[in-house]
Amino acid sequence: MSETTSDARQAHWAKTRNLTIGILVLWFIFSLVVPWFANALNTMSFLGFPLGYYMAAQGSLVVFVVLIFYLAYKQNKIDEEFGVAEDDQ
């Protein structure tokens, strides 16, 4: 097994970090910002629900699920790009 060079490691970590920050920004918006404005959002309607209620009961949850699946997919791509993915599979 060849040692991954220190440059590749740094580039890998920079990309990983950026991906994580991106994910966390979206997480912040849907878990904290959207509920903060629930009252204002409730004046709008979505699928027959008041929007603020809908986001807290379902909308944000759907976003979280999609975010994590995307993260798993994308991080794997980054690992493969820099040759630091695991060898199995």
Place this chain on the structure above:
Amino acid sequence: MKGNFIDNLPKIYGLYTGGFIVFILLMAVLEQMGMSAEAIGLLFVLFTIFIYAAIGWLSRTMQVEAYYVAGRQVPAVFNGMATAADWMSGASFVAMAGGIYFGGHGYLAFVVGWTGGYVLVASLMAPYLRKFGCYTVPDYIGTRYGGNLARLCAVIVLVVASFTYVTAQINATGTIASRALEIPFELGVWFGLLGILLCSMLGGMRAVTWTQVAQYIVLIIAYLVPVIWMSNKQGFGVIPQFAYGDAIARLGELETQWQVGTLKATETFAGLSTLVNSHAGAGEGWLSSWKFVTLAICMMAGTASLPHILMRYFTTPSVRAARQSVAWSLLFIFLLYFTAPALATFTKLQVLDPNLATGIIGKAISDVQALDWVQKWSEVNFLRVSDSNGDGILQINEFFMRADIVVLATPEIAGLPYVISGLVAAGGMAAAMSTADGLLLAIANALSHDLYYKMIDPRADTRKRLLTARVLLLAIGALGAFIASLKLTSILGAVAWAFDFACSGLFFPLVLGIWWKRANTAGAVAGMIGGFVAGTAYLYYVRFAGGDPWMGIDHLRFGIIGMPVSLVCMVVVTMMTKEPDEETQRMVDEMRIPKGATILSAEH
């Protein structure tokens, strides 16, 4: 043979699910033939516990790797199911919909917090801890920061948080067992514990994993069936979760009609409440937004710090699988969480809507008191219909109910067959048992691996280590059951505290250990002690010393005080002391890439 077992998992659990459905149908037939509701409930609870115990027995092991991390061979999807069962406790299954029923929008902070936390688990924690190769969470803290003090601090926080949580779960199993078996609550608690230990005692993490998968299947069927049934009866279609917007609008009308929020109860009954909160309205002003957001933050950070969840991701075959497994976990959890608000909505409609046969508000008191389910739940003091103003008609402020029983009573309220009530009882039992198992194992493993083996007797042989682990499991379970039998807290209060304890003490030391190479031993110890002490002190101040909550931060949210203190302590002390040695820094580098051997070798 082992490889065979893993390859055959879909077939095995497919057969199991089919078998369970056949069992439900059989019960339905027996009900038609005149079997009593009590007998059906009893059969449901006993049959499912018997299955879990059988799985526990088949998974017995004397190997360290199998006992602590299920041999690290649990596929991502199945680990997702096991985590979902591990995660969804009595609080999620039994109490959550009831909380939404009474609390309205503010309560949805739990729904958002308990799902959003998984984004933190996936992005900040799980894959890196998997690469580390530890057996327990303190194992990681102790190795990353070095020194027994850091390890000990982590063990203490873990034990306090998990133990708070586990008593609530044993309490829930006791409640359900006492109703299904018609035995006193104090005895039900011990019966519940027996079931829990049958699953985990012999096979440790391996047994808990395979029973949790089985428990997930039972609990999700039990949760979805009544909601879909009710929704069909009320004409909202087969996938009610997307179609109950109209029901919410109708509730809005009914709330005005019955003066929800204006009519306050004029009597009080211990533990029971009347409906005063609007179902969908979010409340005016920054304080209600602030309360929502602070609760969500504590629950999310707590999710990412609770050891019984993190340790589930130590069992996957690879780092890649650990990441995927978090995604599967949340998907399986989501199935229940996006149903809970729907269940609360439909049940409330059943009770409030005078056009439905089941509606009781606005009906004659004597008629309501004659209802079977009203009598049954009144007998155990979980419900009360009281004609406060003496007009003979039931008003909204005269119907008192305990929030915890909404889910359990829903099938009866909606007039569904008894077989559904039995199914729901089995589901609640599965939810509480699976979480209790994970928690007891997390505590016992931390004490046996970190305290006993790593700190007290590093030369202990395998047999002795595993024997210690089992004795501890038994002792902690017994202590938990004893405390639960004293009935000190309601199910939900104690659960929220566990999250606050965990995030106060562990969140930043865990995250910064991975994401900040400079973080050192002294900083981590300061962070754990500072956050944990500050959070606990605030809890004492606001809950027991009669202090006024500061900016609406009550006892459910004390992590909001603990976490910043933890962060500041950790950063300041780290900067004041030496940076960690080169070996530690290399360890962090290794953690950040999936490739290569784990940092701690197997059988460490």
